[in-house]
Amino acid sequence: MRKLVLFFLLISSYTFSQNEIAVDIHGVPESEGKISVAVYNTEEDFLKFDKVFKCDSIAAQKGVTRLSIKNLPEGEYALAVFYDKNGNDKLDTNWLGIPKEKVAFSKGKMKAFGPPAFKECAFLLSSDTKIAISL
Secondary structure, rough: OOOOOOOHHHHHHHHOOOOEEEEEEEEEEOOOOOEEEEEEEEOOOOOOOHHHEEEEEEOOOOEEEEEEEEEEOOEEEEEEEEEEEEOOOOOOOOOOOEEOOEEEEEOOOOOOOOOOHHHHHEEEEOOOEEEEEOO
């Protein structure tokens, strides 16, 4: 009986283990507005504002702004970051849809004709992780 209880405790702790991503955003131009981070966990949902898996924002700090995303299960993720200079909680774009505010991604870089794909930005999360992203 004790072995069975121990087995279920080990399985449940493994199944429900949660991880944290500590994100250092470099190149923040000023301490005005906020930094927003969106976490995506599928290629189909990547960069769709209504399909964000998890998100958070924090007041911008000139130079480096640090933000943590907690309680993430193991899996594959991609991050999208933007500097919301005017603090209106949305990515401002021009009439062509090109961002007027600085954006960055967990691994991939903005291309001449659009953002990177999910797979270019994705990373595996299996424990607490620290990521540095430059705007």
